[in-house]
Amino acid sequence: MMKLAIATLTSLALTTSLVQAQQVYTGGDDLPTNPLACDGTPGTATPMDYDGGTPTNAPDRAGQTLTVVDVPKLVGIGYFAATTQGIMEAAAELNMNATTDGPTRANIDDQITLIDNYITSGVDGILFAANDPVAIAPVLRRALEAGINVVGYDANSEPDARQWFVNQAEFNGIGKAMIDQLAAEIGEDGAFAIVTSTFTTPNQARWISEMAAYQAECYPNMRWLETVEAQEDNILSFNQANTLINKYGDELDGIAGMTSVATPAAADAVTQAGQCGNIAVVGLATPNAMRPYIEADCVKSAVLWNPIDLGYAAAYVLRAAADGTLNPGDTSVEAGRLGELQVINGSEVLLGAPFVFTADNIADFDF
Template sequence: MFRHRLAVIPAAALLTLAVAACGGTTKDSSAGDSAGAQTGASADPNAKLKEGLKIAFLPKQLNNPYTDVEVGGGKVATEELKDEYKLVGPNDASASSQVSYINTLIQQQQDVIVVAANDPNAVCPSLNQARAAKIKVVTFDSDANKTCRDAFINQATTEGIGQSLAKMALEQAGGSGEIAVLSATPNATNQNSWIEVMKTELAKPEYAKLKLVKVAYGNDDDQKSFQEAQGLLQSYPNLKVIVAPTTVGIAAAARYVGSSSYKGKVQVTGLGLPNQMRQYVKDGTVKKFALWNPADIGYLAAYAGAALSSGQITGAEGDKFTAGKLGEYTVGKDGEIVLGPPTEFTAENIDKFNF
């Protein structure tokens, strides 16, 4: 269950949408929950957090607006913790692009690696080498296979996000018609999990008049996503809604639709940053979309990494720790730590948010 509501900006009201949350849940699972479960280590909730820890962030790719906000929250947390912050990563989101960075971080003897996996399995051999070297591994936003990390910071539950995406699609389509999904990469753990939940929802009677005609992939690249949005509308002239569960994709789709003859005829929804989407909401291209505060994901990940490295938690279910301004969290099944519920943004509330 959620223990918190999510503050989006220092002066903002707390987020209220009860969308249970998110992300790239793992597909495997015969092996144990976490390092604590595997090694037999026990948590000491009274252990003092160490200072001077070397905490490295490895997002899916650099120079991505969403990623920039996420890792920015991690930097804030490491400064509060008096630890050393490091940011590395690829410029593309391909499946194996993160492996060389993990190997370098092992050589640099980092204490914690915080990674958003581009592929749940491609990173595993290197992550397990890191753990063998006593480096704690925290995944955030997009999970790796649970056998190769200690904890996973999930934005929200996979079911909640997938259900929310389906619900927004139904609303924007007016209850019937063709819809398409514009996702990130074909291997993105979180995107694929949300889409599978969407498909399950669409099989329910209340969605009987909606038809999912295509899942396209923009590879979290702005121009590729723009082209894919254009291609969807050329291939499916009766399309009513493009659902983009990626901040890059939703902005690119909105930019295309908003500058085309499809504006007002085709709706765009999904997951986006308020600052990135504001113009499209105000000009009527987008009526509703959703997101959590990405900065808090990075912030929570840094505190979880510090708690793991300090022995406060092991990643076992039931472990508790305090994450600075976000308060107390409890580790769930398979080492999952859920941030909290996202919010829906509309023309009525978008100016209350600044991220």
């Protein structure tokens, strides 16, 4: 009887361990996913009604000089320096006075305080990249109630808390690009981990959820070991990547970085650990940050879009919203040198497909 009890407990322990191993928390969200086809067949978008907000009693701003504040997740990193550059380029074309004023760390409370202050001081428009989609929504709704035009980019809020959101790439497109690159480098049965900023950062949570769905469908033998948070902090990102390297040893085939900080930090950790060629690093990052690792052949690729274009597009969308040339139900918007951008998902403007930087093309970019 004792042997039977011990055997039963052992079996339960093994079963529990297996279930836990199969339910590795990915750091994604609980929203429905829409993985793209494994063979690359383009997805089809389902038309949706406008679900954004509307400024209350907004004055007629058509053709008027706009005073606009840009509040990114944080300042002081290359990625948001690039979006600011794009905003300023567009502002020079659009009769717009724009300034960037973000927190020095990716902190939602600091971001809310900044936006609140600009509502009080009075601006015509607010551009933002949210650190938390839910927490930022009330202050953005206050901006709309004050008659301010509100447009998001990079990281969304709840839809009704802004008018439009400029999406750098569709979430399932990023998910496919990331997993396809990982599979190409670590094999279809390789094991990988993720370094993200926080589990609540909206765009990264969506990308990770779509990565999980696409990987399960198209590369079912790949193993997802762990997802760790590192804020948008270079030292913490390096330490988290280093911890993964030490924790999993030979089991770890690849690291996916979900931020422009985490990816080069992971590449640095792999380099310093002497694991170039053994542990692949794939992730979202600016080409300037990844150039040393790609040119040294420690990293094969980085996935991104042009953040200068993203900021540029966001400013054009805000101008169009303020002028009344972009309205609910429209299917496209003109965006200067970017041409005509498509409206998707009711109230999102799509910048375009993700881009893969490699040794063959990275020298062509400087941001």
